[in-house]
Amino acid sequence: MxxxxxxxxxxxxxxxxxxxxxxxxxxxxxxxxxxxxxxxxxxAQGLRSRAAFKIIELDERFKLFRPNQRIVDLGAAPGGWTQVAVKRTGEKGKVVALDILPMDLIPGAIVLQGDFNEESAEQAVLEALDGPADLVISDIAPNTTGHNATDHLRILALVELAADFARKVLSPGGAFVAKVFQGGTERELLAGLKRDYASVRHAKPPASRKDSAEMYVVAQGFRGGQKDEQPG
The missing domain is CATH 1.20.5 (Single alpha-helices involved in coiled-coils or other helix-helix interfaces)
Structure with missing residues (x-):
């Protein structure tokens, strides 16, 4: 079971x-x-949040986790997704949890405090991973205002930043999972994800409350080698 x-x-x-x-x-x-x-x-299971079941259910559908992966959890606090990542990648994997807020340590994970939009945080993550990531997961969401259009734009801005971060740290074949609101991703962001990944799909796991507008974008098969070329 x-x-x-x-x-x-x-x-x-x-x-x-x-x-x-x-x-x-x-x-x-x-x-x-x-x-x-x-x-x-x-x-009952010692998980820090009910949100842990969202990534569990997404994993059951999309087979996100594998043994020995390098994983980054963006906006990780309070740590439910990190706990799942540690368990599913095993002792030989590496899980780095990053949040702008302080977060209690999680056995088996490297917990960092910082803003993933800053270059120093990106470098700290790569150093902690000791190599490129296989999976970047993000359950980040801004505080809602109650105004749907505003909330949609705010979370899209975060997803764009998270997608850019993933593009910098992922190894070829890697995957990216992030929270969006219903309506999915905007055309420009979706086009970028489809350019960078072999497969891009949206899903609402059963653990997401029915009255919640949240969904998740699941991008798999990172193509790699898409970084801006330097003039030579």
């Missing part, structure tokens, strides 16, 4: 005993957390 199947347990609905001092939105969020089978399964 795979990890993602373990969330299908039957649970009675739990309600908060008191709503005193809580806003309606806060109360609803807490009740949703208490009754979310993925939250319960994450706690």
């Amino acid at each position: 795979t990890e993602s199947r373990k969330t299908g347990q039957r649970n009675l609905s739990t309600r908060l005993r008191t709503a005193k001092g809580r806003s309606t939105a806060s109360q609803k969020w807490l009740e949703r957390q208490l009754n979310d089978p993925y939250v319960q399964a994450a706690r």
